[in-house]
Amino acid sequence: MKIxxxxxxxxxxxxxTHNQERFAVATRALEKxxxxxxxxxxxxxxxxxxxxxxxxxxxxxxLIGTAKQVGIxxxxxxxxxxxxxDTGISWQxxxxxxxxxxxxxxxLENIIxxxxxxxxxxxxxxxxxxxxCQERRLLKVGDEHIALLMCGEIFNQRIRQVLRDxxxxxVVDIAHIGSGFRVFQGMKVLxxxxxxxxxxxxxxxxxxxxxxxCYVPPGNCRSSRVTDGYVFGPPRIELKSWTF
Numbered sequence: 001m002k003i004x005x006x007x008x009x010x011x012x013x014x015x016x017t018h019n020q021e022r023f024a025v026a027t028r029a030l031e032k033x034x035x036x037x038x039x040x041x042x043x044x045x046x047x048x049x050x051x052x053x054x055x056x057x058x059x060x061x062x063l064i065g066t067a068k069q070v071g072i073x074x075x076x077x078x079x080x081x082x083x084x085x086d087t088g089i090s091w092q093x094x095x096x097x098x099x100x101x102x103x104x105x106x107x108l109e110n111i112i113x114x115x116x117x118x119x120x121x122x123x124x125x126x127x128x129x130x131x132x133c134q135e136r137r138l139l140k141v142g143d144e145h146i147a148l149l150m151c152g153e154i155f156n157q158r159i160r161q162v163l164r165d166x167x168x169x170x171v172v173d174i175a176h177i178g179s180g181f182r183v184f185q186g187m188k189v190l191x192x193x194x195x196x197x198x199x200x201x202x203x204x205x206x207x208x209x210x211x212x213x214c215y216v217p218p219g220n221c222r223s224s225r226v227t228d229g230y231v232f233g234p235p236r237i238e239l240k241s242w243t244f
């Protein structure tokens with residue numbers, strides 16, 4: 001199995017005026033990933049921003065429609081503008097109402113998955129309802145299952161334990177902003193031990209040739225700055241192909 005991860009040049013992740021240009025470059029990235037014989041392309045969380053549910057669904061269906069034409073599985077994120085920031089995010093986590101969404105589609109299932117992000121860091125993980133941590137967020141790609149995480153969910157201990165119980169082939173984390181996001185810490189924990197899980201990450205970055213993260217059991221780092229392909233934007237997308 002080949003999973004193609006991406007580092008995407010930063011925009012304002014909350015600025016919906018960039019949606020059209022980001023759709024164009026994401027389309028080219030799907031074609032490039034297919035040329036790399038990828039089975040799945042992972043684009044970051046918050047790749048697009050929507051003002052309401054209808055716009056969010058329209059954006060997601062458009063990119064998934066392109067993936068269907070190319071014939072490659074895809075995961076990516078669409079954020080929805082928060083209108084009640086004064087309340088903070090603690091209540092939204094407790095009520096499972098964070099407006100940060102991950103979308104996924106695979107040719108084999110031909111189902112559009114949409115999952116809301118459950119937690120953002122190791123501190124607010126305790127606020128997530130137990131049933132949310134137990135949710136099965138797996139994709140069928142070929143003969144294997146891929147698990148999808150959104151950004152800071154990788155620091156949630158209960159979610160990581162559930163992933164160990166499911167034993168997917170690979171865990172894919174689609175993240176928002178790379179600066180200060182120490183994703184490798186969660187990846188190390190996932191990969192620890194003989195029953196550990198491989199994981200990769202796609203994220204927004206501020207520089208070219210940024211680190212492409214990958215960890216495999218029993219805790220080995222395969223991360224690299226080497227790029228297997230790129231697509232000019234704006235924003236620039238660098239692609240990295242991983243074989244599992």
